[in-house]
Amino acid sequence: MPFEPTDSDDEEAERPSPAPNPSPNVPVATVTRMALYLRELQQLQRSGQQRIQSSAIAKRLGLNDSLVRRDLSCFGQFGQRGVGYSITGLTKAIQAILGTDRSWNVILIGSGNLGRALSGYRGFNQQGFRLVGVFDSDPSKIGTKLGTITVSPLEELESTVEREKVELAILAVPASSAAIVAQRLEDAGVTGILNFAPVTVRSPGSGLTVVDVDLAVELQRLAFAVVNSRG
Amino acid sequence: MPFEPTDSDDEEAERPSPAPNPSPNVPVATVTRMALYLRELQQLQRSGQQRIQSSAIAKRLGLNDSLVRRDLSCFGQFGQRGVGYSITGLTKAIQAILGTDRSWNVILIGSGNLGRALSGYRGFNQQGFRLVGVFDSDPSKIGTKLGTITVSPLEELESTVEREKVELAILAVPASSAAIVAQRLEDAGVTGILNFAPVTVRSPGSGLTVVDVDLAVELQRLAFAVVNSRG
DNA sequence: TTAATTTGGAACAAAGCGTTTAATTTACCG
DNA sequence: CGGTAAATTAAACGCTTTGTTCCAAATTAA
Numbered sequence: 001m002p003f004e005p006t007d008s009d010d011e012e013a014e015r016p017s018p019a020p021n022p023s024p025n026v027p028v029a030t031v032t033r034m035a036l037y038l039r040e041l042q043q044l045q046r047s048g049q050q051r052i053q054s055s056a057i058a059k060r061l062g063l064n065d066s067l068v069r070r071d072l073s074c075f076g077q078f079g080q081r082g083v084g085y086s087i088t089g090l091t092k093a094i095q096a097i098l099g100t101d102r103s104w105n106v107i108l109i110g111s112g113n114l115g116r117a118l119s120g121y122r123g124f125n126q127q128g129f130r131l132v133g134v135f136d137s138d139p140s141k142i143g144t145k146l147g148t149i150t151v152s153p154l155e156e157l158e159s160t161v162e163r164e165k166v167e168l169a170i171l172a173v174p175a176s177s178a179a180i181v182a183q184r185l186e187d188a189g190v191t192g193i194l195n196f197a198p199v200t201v202r203s204p205g206s207g208l209t210v211v212d213v214d215l216a217v218e219l220q221r222l223a224f225a226v227v228n229s230r231g
Numbered sequence: 232m233p234f235e236p237t238d239s240d241d242e243e244a245e246r247p248s249p250a251p252n253p254s255p256n257v258p259v260a261t262v263t264r265m266a267l268y269l270r271e272l273q274q275l276q277r278s279g280q281q282r283i284q285s286s287a288i289a290k291r292l293g294l295n296d297s298l299v300r301r302d303l304s305c306f307g308q309f310g311q312r313g314v315g316y317s318i319t320g321l322t323k324a325i326q327a328i329l330g331t332d333r334s335w336n337v338i339l340i341g342s343g344n345l346g347r348a349l350s351g352y353r354g355f356n357q358q359g360f361r362l363v364g365v366f367d368s369d370p371s372k373i374g375t376k377l378g379t380i381t382v383s384p385l386e387e388l389e390s391t392v393e394r395e396k397v398e399l400a401i402l403a404v405p406a407s408s409a410a411i412v413a414q415r416l417e418d419a420g421v422t423g424i425l426n427f428a429p430v431t432v433r434s435p436g437s438g439l440t441v442v443d444v445d446l447a448v449e450l451q452r453l454a455f456a457v458v459n460s461r462g
Numbered sequence: 463t464t465a466a467t468t469t470g471g472a473a474c475a476a477a478g479c480g481t482t483t484a485a486t487t488t489a490c491c492g
Numbered sequence: 493c494g495g496t497a498a499a500t501t502a503a504a505c506g507c508t509t510t511g512t513t514c515c516a517a518a519t520t521a522a
Contacts, residue, residue, distance in 0.1 A: 027509055031455050035448040039429055043406075053468070062433050065468095067511065073470060081469040082519030098451045099458040106450075117348030123429060123447035168453060192457040194450055198270055198354060202293045209456040211449055216354035217266040219337075219425055220329045222399060222442040224262050226423040227330040229440055258478055284499065298480060300500065312500040313488030 030071045031098075036061055037068070038094045044087050053084040100128045105164050107133040107190075109181055110172035111141045111151045114196055118170055119146040132164045137177070154181075161188040168192045175199045182210075261302045262329075267292055268299070269325045275318050284315040331359045336395050338364040338421075340412055341403035342372045342382045345427055349401055350377040363395045368408070385412075392419040399423045406430045413441075 040060050044052060054072075055065040072078055072085075078093045079085045095101040106129050108115055118124075119134055134146050137154045144151050152160070160166065169190045173181055178197035185193060192209045195201050198217075201210050271291050275283060285303075286296040303309055303316075309324050310316045326332040337360045339350055349355075350365060365377050368385045375382050383391070391397065400421045404412055409428030416424060416439075423440045426432050429448075432441050 026459075029509075031452055032448065034455075035445075035451040036431075038451070039445070039448070040431075043430075055468085061431055064511065066513080069469065070471085070511085077470070079469050080519070081517065082467055084468070097455070099454040100451055104454060113348040113351040117344040118446070120344040121446060123445075124450060127447050127451060129447075129450055167457065168450070170450075191460075192453045194453050199274075200267075200271075200292055207460060209453060209460055211453040211456065213444065213446070213449055214266075214270070214354075215349070215352060215444070216358050217263065217270070218442055218444055219355060219360055219399070219401075220266040220269070220331055220358060221262055222423045222425050222440060223330040223335060224265075224328070225440040225442065226398065228257075229422075229438060260479070286499085295480065296499095297482075301480085301502090304501065308501075310500050311488075312486065313498055315499065 026074050030074055033061075033063070033068075033071050034094055034098060037071070038091065038098065041087055041091045041094070045091060049087055051084045052087050052090070054079070095128075103128050103130050104168050105130055105132045105166045106168045106170060107131070107135065107157070107160060107164075107166050108170045108172065109135050109154075109157070109185070110174075111136040111138075111144070111146060112172065112174075115170075115172040116146055118172060118196075119149065129168070132166060133160045135160075157184060158188045161185075161190060166190060168194070171195045171197055171201070173197055182208075257305050261305055264292075264294070264298075264302050265325055265329060268302070269322065269329065269331075272318055272322045272325070276322060280318055282315045283318050283321070285310070326359075334359050334361050335399050336361055336363045336397045337399045337401060338362070338366065338388070338391060338395075338397050339401045339403065340366050340385075340388070340416070341405075342367040342369075342375070342377060343403065343405075346401075346403040347377055349403060349427075350380065360399070363397060364391045366391075388415060389419045392416075392421060397421060399425070402426045402428055402432070404428055413439075 037057060040057060041052070053065075054068040057063075058065045058068045069079075072090075075097050076093070078090050092101065106124070108119055108131060111119075111134055115134070115136075119131060124131065131149060134149050134151050135154050135157050136142060136151050139153075141151050142153050167190060169185050169192070171178060171182060171185075171193050175197050178195065178199050178201055182193060182195070182201040186208045191207055193201065193211070195210055195212045196215070198214050201212075268288060271288060272283070284296075285299040288294075289296045289299045300310075303321075306328050307324070309321050323332065337355070339346055339362060342350075342365055346365070346367075350362060355362065362380060364387075365380050365382045366385050366388050367373060367382050370384075372382050373384050398421060400416050400423070402409060402412060402416075402424050406428050409426065409430045409432055413424060413426070413432040422438055424432065424442070426441055426443045427446070429445050432443075
């Protein structure tokens with residue numbers, strides 16, 4: 001049985017929050033674009049370039065100049081009129097805005113196919129996310145190595161979170177156990193979850209933040225777009 | 232050199248499309264939610280339930296009842312007043328809307344960490360996406376098996392696309408080669424790309440549809456939300 | 463000094479989105 | 493048989509987001 005509906009359907013119906021916008025005044029679309037700006041800037045930085053204009057950033061991403069400027073001006077003034085933006089300066093500024101100007105300790109739950117791939121993903125480390133633990137409930141997985149990290153039993157989750165001051169967790173477990181693990185993560189003090197399990201892991205008004213990534217959903221969105229793009 | 236800016240910066244500046252909404256009248260947010268509705272319905276179907284109400288679907292996903300109904304009514308009338316929706320009927324209807332009521336032939340480019348994980352992801356097969364080929368440019372990878380599929384050299388990409396009538400591709404290659412591979416895919420006749428490479432693979436007005444999934448960007452969004460949720 | 467370039471910020475219109483309200487249909491109960 | 497409750501449909505409303513335009517301010521180059 002691949003899926004188990006873990007939450008009963010007749011519990012108290014509390015009003016769902018209408019618009020879960022984390023930071024007022026800043027649209028979520030802007031936040032997503034900020035991450036894309038950072039990605040382009042880091043690429044430019046490697047090429048040795050010093051300065052960049054909003055129009056050049058916009059062209060790289062297929063956007064409008066003024067949209068780039070307005071996104072940036074949501075957070076402050078980073079450019080110089082008549083000149084443009086310092087690439088290194090703007091890079092650091094965006095990192096500070098996104099919260100990746102420091103290091104985040106992250107744990108990974110689930111050492112299946114997806115978990116193993118994620119543990120080796122260089123992009124995480126490059127952006128300041130440090131993997132400090134991998135957990136699994138399957139005894140046959142425990143003790144095996146994922147890169148430099150050894151898979152620990154799920155029982156040690158709470159102690160690791162406390163000891164390593166873990167704030168973020170990547171959830172790559174089957175749908176049937178995602179809800180339970182998410183609850184344990186929240187109770188242990190984790191404040192953010194990147195959820196790859198194809199189920200709703202809702203935060204019931206607590207301080208827990210969840211970002212969902214459902215790969216099947218993304219493929220379905222693609223299929224819809226393909227079908228509807230050719231009449 | 233991990234990254235190479237492949238497109239020159241001073242080519243003809245064509246006006247970027249302001250709002251690339253694939254299907255007019257239907258918001259993209261609605262399409263995303265349709266996939267989530269389908270996910271919940273398939274879960275309910277396995278539990279043997281026959282009927283469901285919009286309020287129950289909404290509660291499972293933390294949404295408002297009327298939003299669920301309005302999303303569905305963008306595409307037709309699937310419910311029965313005073314009764315609700317037939318689970319099997321609504322499931323089939325949404326699959327037809329998303330285009331997953333049939334089988335899609337998909338190829339995977341890149342057999343690295345992420346590619347291997349994706350090839351084994353059951354969610355794809357369950358939703359009608361059939362993996363008919365895996366390609367890599369690394370000679371040491373070619374001939375190895377990913378599940379039941381053997382990794383082929385990148386040279387055979389075009390012939391496979393034609394022979395198997397491949398429409399969708401999953402791009403899981405390094406950033407440095409993503410743009411070139413994407414161009415080859417488009418030239419070969421692929422109409423949709425699910426792009427995991429952390430670069431912009433823009434469709435220059437052609438019939439190519441791209442859905443981007445950047446795992447580092449998602450983690451950055453999470454970090455921002457966590458920082459800004461606690462003042 | 464003048465002209466060209468570029469950011470910053472306000473203003474604005476349009477679209478998207480979520481909720482509310484009214485109308486209609488069905489099921490169930492007395 | 494009649495009435496009430498439940499549930500979808502459809503339209504209307506208001507808010508937010510979004511993308512653009514315009515203008516002032518600042519810098520550079522001639």
